[in-house]
Amino acid sequence: MKHQHAIIVGGGIVGGAAALELLERGWAVTLVEKGAFGSGASGAAAGMLCPGAEIFDGDGRASGEIFSLSRQVYPDWVEKLEDGAEMRLQYRQSGMLRLLYDEAEALQQRIRAQERGLTWLESEAVRQLEPGIAPTVLGAVLFDEDASVHPKLLLKALKRVIERRGGNLLEGTPAMSLIADGHRVNGVETSLGPITGDVVVLAAGAWSQALVKPLGIPLPVVPLKGQMVAVSLPPVPISHILQGPDGMILPRWDGSAHIGVTMEQTGFDARRTIQGVSQIYRAVQPWAPWLRSAEFKTSWAGLRPMTPDRRPFIGLVPGFPGLVAATGHSSVGIFLAPLTAQLVADAGEGRPSRVSHPALYAPLRFMDES
Numbered sequence: 001m002k003h004q005h006a007i008i009v010g011g012g013i014v015g016g017a018a019a020l021e022l023l024e025r026g027w028a029v030t031l032v033e034k035g036a037f038g039s040g041a042s043g044a045a046a047g048m049l050c051p052g053a054e055i056f057d058g059d060g061r062a063s064g065e066i067f068s069l070s071r072q073v074y075p076d077w078v079e080k081l082e083d084g085a086e087m088r089l090q091y092r093q094s095g096m097l098r099l100l101y102d103e104a105e106a107l108q109q110r111i112r113a114q115e116r117g118l119t120w121l122e123s124e125a126v127r128q129l130e131p132g133i134a135p136t137v138l139g140a141v142l143f144d145e146d147a148s149v150h151p152k153l154l155l156k157a158l159k160r161v162i163e164r165r166g167g168n169l170l171e172g173t174p175a176m177s178l179i180a181d182g183h184r185v186n187g188v189e190t191s192l193g194p195i196t197g198d199v200v201v202l203a204a205g206a207w208s209q210a211l212v213k214p215l216g217i218p219l220p221v222v223p224l225k226g227q228m229v230a231v232s233l234p235p236v237p238i239s240h241i242l243q244g245p246d247g248m249i250l251p252r253w254d255g256s257a258h259i260g261v262t263m264e265q266t267g268f269d270a271r272r273t274i275q276g277v278s279q280i281y282r283a284v285q286p287w288a289p290w291l292r293s294a295e296f297k298t299s300w301a302g303l304r305p306m307t308p309d310r311r312p313f314i315g316l317v318p319g320f321p322g323l324v325a326a327t328g329h330s331s332v333g334i335f336l337a338p339l340t341a342q343l344v345a346d347a348g349e350g351r352p353s354r355v356s357h358p359a360l361y362a363p364l365r366f367m368d369e370s
Contacts, residue, residue: 066360
C-alpha cells in the first residue's frame, strides 16, 4: 500500500514510539507537542518495567497478554534506540522484590506465587539479598525478569532517532482541536495553523479527552498525579527494585534511589507538595530504615493518564475514520510504548490486531456509560 502522512498528537513515550514505528514503515510523520518532547508524564515516570508483577496481579491471561507481548519486544527496542542514538539508556534487568509485612497478605501472595511457579523468599533469604531491609519483613515474591530503564535517557534517545529517521517534531506547538470532514478525522488545528494528514494518532495523555469531546467521542481519560523523590543510596547497596505495600524504591546508576509514588486526584495540578513527599516517606521508611538519614536530592511530579479500568485506549475509533487512539496508559506507558506503537501502526494500515482480545483496549468501550 501507499504509505502517507500520520500526525501524532502528543510527544510523550507513546506518541514518540508510534512516530518511530510509522517512520520505519515508510510513513511521513509530524508530531505536535505543546511543550518539550518528553516533558509530561513520561519524563516524570519511574522507569519500572515490571510485566511479571503486572501479570501476577492481573485478572487472567487476556489482560496479561499485552504485558507478555511487550516484554518480548522490549530488549530489541532498547537496543535499537541505543544503537540509533549512540547512547546507553541504563536498561537493567535487576528483578523486583515485592516485600510483605502483613501475615494474611504474605500467606496469600506466597500461595499465589507457588501456584504460578514464581520464587517465594522467606524473611532470612530476603535480607540476604537486600541487607538494608527492615527485619520485620515476612517474605517476598521475586519477579526475576522485571527491569528498569532511565526515562529521561530513553526519551532523549527516542527523540534523536525520530529526527534522524526524518520525523518532523513540532515542540511548543499545542493541538487546539481535531479537524474532521464529516466524521473522518484528517488533521489537527495547532497554534501554527492547520496540519492535515491521512491518520491522526491521539497520544495526548491526560489531555486527550478535551480534544475528542467536541466530536462527541467519550474517551474518559483523567489525570492522576504521581510524586517521586530522589535520595542518596544507603551504605549497603540495593540490587533489586523494591516494592512495599504502599511504595517502591528504584536504585539508579548515579548513586541515588528514586522513591515513590503518590496517586493523587488533583485535576491538572502537577505541583510538588510537602504532603506528597511526607506520604512517600511514611510509606517506605518502615521497611527502609536507612531512609531517615538519606540525603534528599530532589522531587518531581507528573500527571498519569488514567482510564476507569486502568487499561489504555488503543486502536481505531469506530465511526471516526482516520483517528487512532493511543492514550490512557497510566503508570505503564514506558513499558507498553513499543507494543502500543506496533498496534497503532497496524491500525493505521488496516491490519488486524496482534493481541487476542483487542476489545479490552477498545477506545469506545465505555460508550454505554457516557
